[in-house]
Amino acid sequence: MPPKARIVGTGHYLPPLVRTNADLAKMVDTSDDWIQERTGIRERRIAPPEICTSDMAAAAAESALKMAGLTAKDLDMIIVGTVTGDMPMPATAVFVQQKLGAVNIPSFDISAACAGFIYGLSIADNFIRAGAMKHILVIGVELLSRVIDWEDRGTCVLFGDGAGAVIVGPADSTPVERPRGILSTKIMSDGSLARSLMIPGGGSVTPASKEVIDEKLHKVKMKGQDIFKAAVKNLYSASRDAVEEAGMRPDDVDWICPHQANLRIINQAVERLGVPKEKVLVNIDKVGNTSSASIPILLDQSLRAGTIKEGQTVLMCALGAGISWGSALIRV
Numbered sequence: 001m002p003p004k005a006r007i008v009g010t011g012h013y014l015p016p017l018v019r020t021n022a023d024l025a026k027m028v029d030t031s032d033d034w035i036q037e038r039t040g041i042r043e044r045r046i047a048p049p050e051i052c053t054s055d056m057a058a059a060a061a062e063s064a065l066k067m068a069g070l071t072a073k074d075l076d077m078i079i080v081g082t083v084t085g086d087m088p089m090p091a092t093a094v095f096v097q098q099k100l101g102a103v104n105i106p107s108f109d110i111s112a113a114c115a116g117f118i119y120g121l122s123i124a125d126n127f128i129r130a131g132a133m134k135h136i137l138v139i140g141v142e143l144l145s146r147v148i149d150w151e152d153r154g155t156c157v158l159f160g161d162g163a164g165a166v167i168v169g170p171a172d173s174t175p176v177e178r179p180r181g182i183l184s185t186k187i188m189s190d191g192s193l194a195r196s197l198m199i200p201g202g203g204s205v206t207p208a209s210k211e212v213i214d215e216k217l218h219k220v221k222m223k224g225q226d227i228f229k230a231a232v233k234n235l236y237s238a239s240r241d242a243v244e245e246a247g248m249r250p251d252d253v254d255w256i257c258p259h260q261a262n263l264r265i266i267n268q269a270v271e272r273l274g275v276p277k278e279k280v281l282v283n284i285d286k287v288g289n290t291s292s293a294s295i296p297i298l299l300d301q302s303l304r305a306g307t308i309k310e311g312q313t314v315l316m317c318a319l320g321a322g323i324s325w326g327s328a329l330i331r332v
């Protein structure tokens, strides 16, 4: 099936504060060597207190709109993938809508953790494919530094803050041999691993209370190895499926733009796919794991740097809490 939707603009925002591995080694029992060897991370960005999630999302969106040559008035919908929204209610997307000056359009959040951007992209593709909408803003944004236990060395070394955004618009309808656009998307969840990565307090199961705070149930809890194994397996299978659905082989893809969770996860999944490492885009050393923001940040950086060139294919894949995962193959 020819693509109906295409990414017509990208943008990202990274907060100014840099926290290095050496900084973390002063806070918990860890070392630069351990973090680099086990994760590939050297430093991450941290949002200052005056910045909230929708501020970062709106900044990334402004940049994507500019690249697309559009304004907020051209948008038909706003989808925000985040698990660290401004507040539990309402959706972060409505704050983004208000900050951008977009009016009377559906705006909502998706809770699919690190896969939130891919979920949003898949939904946007399908709305445009159905002919229901023309321009959809899809954002991945996380302010994880506010929900991390900075005394837990097993999680605090991994995450960073940031936002990435894309504008999805109509694909060119002129038939060509290698059409530009979203070629295929896959999204999936497995609730049997729901408790492997969670923020257990503050919801209907354990509402906010003094005990929740005292026991740090409002902070991220993770079984790292469960996530690691599931990530390698599912990133591989979702990537393979997205490529096959487009009638291609993994090695035909020009670039892989994977979720930046851990360099070892990326390397193992890509090795299984049989794609050379030279085709893999990486920025985890500089930004850490920014969850749903990681793919749109890396995509935008790689497009603006000229690494990804017009006409090339890019395979994106992500897995996170849920566990939820997905992939998308695009030709830019």
Ligand code: ACO
Pocket (backbone or CB within 6 Å): 029, 030, 031, 034, 035, 038, 039, 113, 114, 153, 154, 155, 157, 197, 222, 224, 225, 227, 228, 261, 262, 289, 291, 319, 320, 321
């Ligand atoms: N510094 C030093 N030592 C540490 C640190 C640290 N920061 N963290 C853990 N260790 C120790 C452990 O305590 C353990 O010590 P022990 O053997 O004395 O008990 C030892 O290192 C090994 O711990 P493991 O958990 O087995 O280490 P592993 O190689 O699995 O690496 C990691 C841990 C990096 C968390 C890895 O499991 C991982 O990356 N998992 C995936 C996590 C992930 O990607 N999560 C996010 C995806 S979802 C999302 O993005 C929202």
